[in-house]
Amino acid sequence: MQTTTPDTPLNLAVLLGSNREGRFAPVVADWFLARAREHADFTVDLVDVADADLPTALSHAPGPAVRAALAEVGPRLAAADAFVVVTPEYNHSYPASLKALVDWHFAEWQAKPVGFVSYGGVSGGLRAVEHLRQVFAELHAVTVRDTVSLHNAGALFDADGTLRDPSGPDAAAKKLLDQLAWWAGTLRTARTTRPYAA
Numbered sequence: 001m002q003t004t005t006p007d008t009p010l011n012l013a014v015l016l017g018s019n020r021e022g023r024f025a026p027v028v029a030d031w032f033l034a035r036a037r038e039h040a041d042f043t044v045d046l047v048d049v050a051d052a053d054l055p056t057a058l059s060h061a062p063g064p065a066v067r068a069a070l071a072e073v074g075p076r077l078a079a080a081d082a083f084v085v086v087t088p089e090y091n092h093s094y095p096a097s098l099k100a101l102v103d104w105h106f107a108e109w110q111a112k113p114v115g116f117v118s119y120g121g122v123s124g125g126l127r128a129v130e131h132l133r134q135v136f137a138e139l140h141a142v143t144v145r146d147t148v149s150l151h152n153a154g155a156l157f158d159a160d161g162t163l164r165d166p167s168g169p170d171a172a173a174k175k176l177l178d179q180l181a182w183w184a185g186t187l188r189t190a191r192t193t194r195p196y197a198a
């Protein structure tokens with residue numbers, strides 16, 4: 001896909017969706033972040049659910065600790081022109097920690113594109129991604145068709161966290177980022193020109 005590099009870089013927030021003890025997530029995230037930072041159209045911010053640490057119990061009157069966590073992460077989501085969710089698959093879906101991050105916010109997602117990098121066992125996280133598409137549709141976000149899907153992800157990387165054969169995943173990441181840039185640039189212009197009718 002041909003894209004025209006935007007005058008102002010697009011803000012890409014990469015959401016890291018696992019907070020599991022001993023998680024594999026950083027290996028996948030580090031590889032994808034390097035691909036995203038190579039892409040001319042984006043500046044990249046990593047939002048890690050393990051750092052955001054938002055509770056699954058939602059509240060209209062959260063206490064000081066949750067308010068502080070929201071004050072830290074909310075503006076970063078609001079500043080994003082695009083999101084990539086890096087998610088594992090747990091029991092055919094995505095982690096509760098990721099759902100909490102999504103549910104504590106609303107307008108931050110609106111009229112913005114969301115791409116997916118998924119990983120897991122045999123499924124490569126594909127079922128987690130299909131569930132997330134439904135969630136983001138409810139939030140007035142658009143999800144990008146092409147994804148990166150790492151099947152039996154642990155075996156794809158060596159002990160240093162380097163992909164044994166990067167050709168397929170690198171090509172998939174490039175395609176995802178190109179499609180995401182098209183949507184992010186188009187929707188940023190649209191949001192500026194005309195308020196979204198949520």
Ligand SMILES: Cc1cc2nc3c(=O)[nH]c(=O)nc-3n(C[C@H](O)[C@H](O)[C@H](O)COP(=O)(O)O)c2cc1C
Binds near residue numbers: 025153
């Ligand atoms: C509770 C749990 C459920 C899982 N369910 C699935 C599954 O349904 N499909 C799959 O392909 N892998 C499944 N896996 C494997 C994970 O996707 C894989 O271990 C992945 O690396 C977990 O990501 P994390 O280490 O970053 O948390 C499951 C793992 C856990 C811990």
